[in-house]
Every structure is written in structure tokens, then in C-alpha cells.
Amino acid sequence: MTTSTRGAVKTPAVLVLEDGRIFRGRAYGAVGETFGEAVFSTGMTGYQETLTDPSYHRQVVVMTAPHVGNTGVNDEDMESKRIWVSGYVVRDPARVPSSWRSRRTLDEELDAQGVVGISGIDTRALTRHLRERGAMRVGIFSGGAVQDDAALLARVQEAPQMKGANLSAEVATTEPYVVPAIGEKKFTVAAVDLGIKGMTPHRMAERGIEVHVLPATATVEDVYAVNPDGVFFSNGPGDPATADHPVSVMQGVLERGTPLFGICFGNQILGRALGFGTFKLKYGHRGINQPVQDRTTGKVEVTAHNHGFAVDAPLDQVSETPFGRAEVSHVCLNDNVVEGLQLLDRPAFSVQYHPEAAAGPHDAAYLFDRFVKLMEGQRA
Numbered sequence: 001m002t003t004s005t006r007g008a009v010k011t012p013a014v015l016v017l018e019d020g021r022i023f024r025g026r027a028y029g030a031v032g033e034t035f036g037e038a039v040f041s042t043g044m045t046g047y048q049e050t051l052t053d054p055s056y057h058r059q060v061v062v063m064t065a066p067h068v069g070n071t072g073v074n075d076e077d078m079e080s081k082r083i084w085v086s087g088y089v090v091r092d093p094a095r096v097p098s099s100w101r102s103r104r105t106l107d108e109e110l111d112a113q114g115v116v117g118i119s120g121i122d123t124r125a126l127t128r129h130l131r132e133r134g135a136m137r138v139g140i141f142s143g144g145a146v147q148d149d150a151a152l153l154a155r156v157q158e159a160p161q162m163k164g165a166n167l168s169a170e171v172a173t174t175e176p177y178v179v180p181a182i183g184e185k186k187f188t189v190a191a192v193d194l195g196i197k198g199m200t201p202h203r204m205a206e207r208g209i210e211v212h213v214l215p216a217t218a219t220v221e222d223v224y225a226v227n228p229d230g231v232f233f234s235n236g237p238g239d240p241a242t243a244d245h246p247v248s249v250m251q252g253v254l255e256r257g258t259p260l261f262g263i264c265f266g267n268q269i270l271g272r273a274l275g276f277g278t279f280k281l282k283y284g285h286r287g288i289n290q291p292v293q294d295r296t297t298g299k300v301e302v303t304a305h306n307h308g309f310a311v312d313a314p315l316d317q318v319s320e321t322p323f324g325r326a327e328v329s330h331v332c333l334n335d336n337v338v339e340g341l342q343l344l345d346r347p348a349f350s351v352q353y354h355p356e357a358a359a360g361p362h363d364a365a366y367l368f369d370r371f372v373k374l375m376e377g378q379r380a
């Protein structure tokens with residue numbers, strides 16, 4: 001086949017980090033150039049869900065698992081309608097996928113969606129570099145995009161930063177839509193889409209919730225127009241410090257005391273709505289085996305993460321906020337980062353990680369049940 005732009009076999013490619021470190025490999029997926037924030041994910045499975053998670057918009061994902069693409073690409077595991085990562089970095093891509101569900105190779109899929117990648121580089125060395133120096137901007141160049149290294153570095157250094165990026169509107173739905181309850185309908189939830197993953201409304205639908213997914217620009221009036229029993233704020237890309245609009249909508253929901261649940265970006269927005277700050281982590285949490293403790297029960301769960309920012313809230317004291325008392329409900333056992341918040345005087349809570357578990361372990365599924373319980377309490 002000579003018609004594809006796919007660089008699979010021999011086209012050289014170069015990865016340039018903003019601090020001048022350079023890795024040389026081969027093109028993977030589309031040939032061309034791309035820029036983004038270099039981040040690493042430690043998940044050994046679930047690459048299809050990672051690629052299609054809108055929270056990865058503008059990020060170049062480095063896979064620490066050395067062998068990627070083994071199970072090809074299927075038509076069932078997409079978390080949204082397209083791949084969102086801006087670039088993809090792998091050590092040793094599988095050339096022959098093997099799964100009864102596989103429809104095409106990962107290489108073909110990346111090419112078809114115009115996602116520039118690189119393979120054949122030492123992803124372990126790259127990950128150690130990012131862990132020591134922190135997440136930073138990166139460019140991948142192949143084919144006609146390759147120039148001398150100094151010129152490429154200058155272009156990487158001109159690319160936009162993740163800090164200060166306001167990206168939800170670039171990935172969220174522009175039109176509201178409804179995900180019907182599976183079985184008997186028990187509740188209606190308004191879900192503000194800041195970059196929602198497909199599995200999230202599905203997990204709610206499985207519990208008898210009819211989910212009205214609303215654009216990121218939805219107002220408090222839009223939220224209450226669906227007459228919700230509960231309100232949900234989704235995951236999403238970008239810097240939570242820029243999310244002023246969803247913060248003010250959430251404050252409107254907290255004022256009314258409607259049951260509220262947030263995931264990831266939604267947790268950061270709850271943090272801000274309560275008056276806490278957010279900050280950028282050095283290299284973030286991305287993977288599917290992160291240990292988190294639920295401090296309300298003492299139980300430890302193994303969880304899926306994808307976040308580069310975190311909430312700055314005191315771990316060991318109850319905080320007084322404009323919406324009553326709040327506390328840190330969950331904490332990451334690797335580094336003590338805030339992984340969840342709960343209000344003590346209102347029915348509202350959130351987690352920084354991914355209980356929808358796509359991909360990842362299902363330990364945190366109880367959080368959707370907690371949301372249902374809050375809505376039941378509200379009706380009683």
C-alpha cells in the first residue's frame with residue numbers, strides 16, 4: 001500500500017521537548033507535525049478510552065507500557081466521537097492486532113483521524129525526564145515537517161501552555177441531548193458537559209437516571225429547565241482556574257441545595273466554588289492503578305486518574321465555606337493530593353478521579369450509588 005500517509009514502517013520522526021531534549025524514532029499514525037503538553041500515562045490497557053477521552057485535548061500522551069496497539073481498535077470502546085490527544089508516543093507498536101472485537105489497527109485509526117505520533121523511542125527515558133522536570137510542551141515532527149533541531153525547538157517554545165488554557169467549549173457538545181435511563185426511570189440529572197466521557201452518563205443510566213447532557217455554556221436556568229433531581233459536572237480538559245462560568249453555575253446549584261456530584265474537572269470546579277484554589281501538579285496523575293483512600297469509610301480503592309491540576313484544600317480540618325462546612329473526603333496515597341471533596345451541610349460531593357472506570361478498575365462505582373442516595377434523601 002503506498003496511498004496512505006501512514007508512516008508505519010520507516011519514515012523518521014523527531015520528538016522535541018521545550019527544554020531542548022530530543023528523541024528520534026519513526027512516524028506512527030499520521031505523518032506531519034503536532035504540538036501539545038507532554039504527559040505520561042501508566043495504564044497498561046485501555047488505550048482506546050485514553051485516546052478518546054476529551055480531557056486529553058491538547059496533550060501529547062506518552063505510554064509507559066512498551067507494547068501498544070495489541071488489541072487493535074474496536075467500535076465499542078470509544079469514550080467520545082473522536083480521538084482528542086494531540087499526539088501519541090509509543091515504544092513498540094503491535095503490527096498485528098489480536099482481538100475478536102478489533103476492526104482496524106491503532107496505526108490506521110490514528111492516521112485516519114490525522115493524529116501524528118511517534119514510535120520506537122525510549123519511552124522510559126522520556127517518562128523519567130518528565131517526572132524529573134515536569135510536564136512540558138512538546139512537538140512531534142515527521143515527513144516534510146522535519147527541519148533542523150533549533151528551528152523545531154523554537155516552534156515548540158511558541159506553542160500554547162496548558163496553564164491558563166480554557167478548553168471545555170472546544171470539546172463539549174453544542175446541543176443538549178438525553179441519555180435515557182436503563183429500565184425504570186427513577187431520577188433526572190442535568191449533566192454539564194465540560195468534556196464528558198461516554199461511560200459517565202451510561203453509569204448513571206444503569207442506575208435508573210435519565211441524563212440531560214447540557215453544553216458547557218449552560219446557565220443555571222438551563223440546568224433547572226430540565227427539572228433535575230441532581231446536577232452533575234463532568235471531567236474536561238484545560239486549567240480549572242479559567243472555568244469561571246461553570247464555577248458560577250455550580251454556585252447557583254449549591255445555593256439551591258440540589259444534590260450535586262462532580263468528577264475530575266467537576267471536582268476542581270467544586271473546589272473553586274467553595275473558595276479553594278487550584279494548582280498545576282508537576283507531572284499529574286494518569287493511569288489506572290492509583291491508590292486512593294475514602295476517608296469517610298477508611299477504605300482504599302484502586303482508581304483511574306487523568307489530571308494535571310489539583311485542588312488546594314486543607315487535608316486535616318473541616319473548612320468553613322460560603323456553602324457551609326466542607327472537608328477533603330478522598331486523598332491519593334501516593335502523594336497526598338486531594339482526590340475528593342464533600343460538603344457537610346449540603347448534598348454535594350466530588351472526586352478528582354474516574355469512577356466511571358473507562359478504562360480502569362471498578363472499585364469506585366459506589367460513588368454513583370452515593371449520588372443516587374443523595375437524590376433519594378432529597379425526595380424523602
Ligand SMILES: NC(=O)CC[C@H](N)C(=O)O
Binds near residue numbers: 235236
Ligand atoms: N480529566 C479531567 O477532568 C482533567 C481535569 C483538568 N483538565 C486537569 O488536567 O486536571
